[in-house]
Amino acid sequence: MLSIIRHMVPALALCLTLCSGQTGHAAEEPLRIFAAASLKNALDAIASDFTRKTGQQIVISYGATSALARQIENGAPADVFFSADEDWMNYAAQRKLLKTETRRDVIGNALVLIGPAVSPNAVAIAPGLDWLALLGRGGRLAVADPRAVPAGKYAQAALEKLGAWAALEPRLARAENVRLALQLVARGEAPLGIVYASDHHAEPRTQVLATFSPALHPPIVYPAAVTVRSRHASAGHLIAALLEPTAQVIFLSNGFVPLPPRRNGS
Numbered sequence: 001m002l003s004i005i006r007h008m009v010p011a012l013a014l015c016l017t018l019c020s021g022q023t024g025h026a027a028e029e030p031l032r033i034f035a036a037a038s039l040k041n042a043l044d045a046i047a048s049d050f051t052r053k054t055g056q057q058i059v060i061s062y063g064a065t066s067a068l069a070r071q072i073e074n075g076a077p078a079d080v081f082f083s084a085d086e087d088w089m090n091y092a093a094q095r096k097l098l099k100t101e102t103r104r105d106v107i108g109n110a111l112v113l114i115g116p117a118v119s120p121n122a123v124a125i126a127p128g129l130d131w132l133a134l135l136g137r138g139g140r141l142a143v144a145d146p147r148a149v150p151a152g153k154y155a156q157a158a159l160e161k162l163g164a165w166a167a168l169e170p171r172l173a174r175a176e177n178v179r180l181a182l183q184l185v186a187r188g189e190a191p192l193g194i195v196y197a198s199d200h201h202a203e204p205r206t207q208v209l210a211t212f213s214p215a216l217h218p219p220i221v222y223p224a225a226v227t228v229r230s231r232h233a234s235a236g237h238l239i240a241a242l243l244e245p246t247a248q249v250i251f252l253s254n255g256f257v258p259l260p261p262r263r264n265g266s
Contacts, residue, residue: 034068036084037177042254064177066148079230085150103225110197111212140173142184142193151178155194158216201255
C-alpha cells in the first residue's frame with residue numbers, strides 16, 4: 001500500500017503543478033478590446049466593474065473606429081471590436097474578421113454642436129442658419145475627419161441636409177478622432193465643434209449649443225463583436241455584460257442614449 005502511495009504522490013504533484021500553471025496563465029491573459037474613442041469614459045468604468053466581478057484583466061485600445069478596424073484587418077491582437085458605427089463593423093464582417101454570431105448593437109448616441117463653456121446663447125439649427133457668422137472671422141468648425149471617422153460622417157450628413165456643407169467644408173478643423181475635435185473646442189482653438197453628446201459630457205470646458213435632430217443623419221449605433229482570431233473565453237461574456245442594466249446605466253450616465261427597441265441585439 002505504501003509503495004502504491006509513493007508512486008501516486010509524484011504524479012499527483014505533477015498534475016497539480018500543470019493545472020495550477022494553466023489556471024494562472026488564463027488569469028494573467030488580458031482581454032483586449034479595440035474601442036471607439038468616444039466610448040472611453042463609460043467603457044473604462046464598465047471594464048473596471050467587469051474586472052472587479054470576474055477578476056479578468058482588460059486592456060483597451062481607443063482610437064478612430066476606421067483605424068481600429070484596419071488594425072484588426074492587419075492582424076492586431078484584439079479580442080473584441082467595439083465600433084462607433086455600423087459601417088465599420090460591416091467592413092470588418094465582410095472581411096471575415098468577426099464571429100458574426102457574437103455581434104450585438106449596444107448603445108446609441110446623439111450629435112451635438114458645442115462651444116466653449118463661456119459661449120453665449122443656444123443656437124437653433126435649421127436650414128438657412130448663418131454658420132459662417134457663428135464661426136467668426138477665421139474661425140473653424142472642429143469635427144472628426146468625415147473621410148474616415150463615424151462622428152465626422154454623421155456631421156457631414158447633417159450639414160448636407162441643412163444645405164451648409166459646401167460653405168463649411170473649407171472651414172473645417174479635421175481631427176483624427178472625435179475626442180481630439182472635442183479638445184480643439186475645449187482649448188479654445190476652435191469656436192465651434194460637432195461631437196457626440198457623450199463627448200461633451202466628458203469635457204466640462206464645453207457646453208452644448210444645440211442638438212442635431214436624428215432625422216438629419218443616419219442612426220448612431222455602437223455595435224460590438226468578438227474577433228475571429230480571439231480564443232479568449234471572456235470575450236463573449238464581456239459583450240453580454242455590455243447589454244446588462246448595470247452597464248447600460250453607466251452608458252446613459254455618460255451621455256449616451258438608449259437604442260430603439262427594434263435594435264436590441266442583432
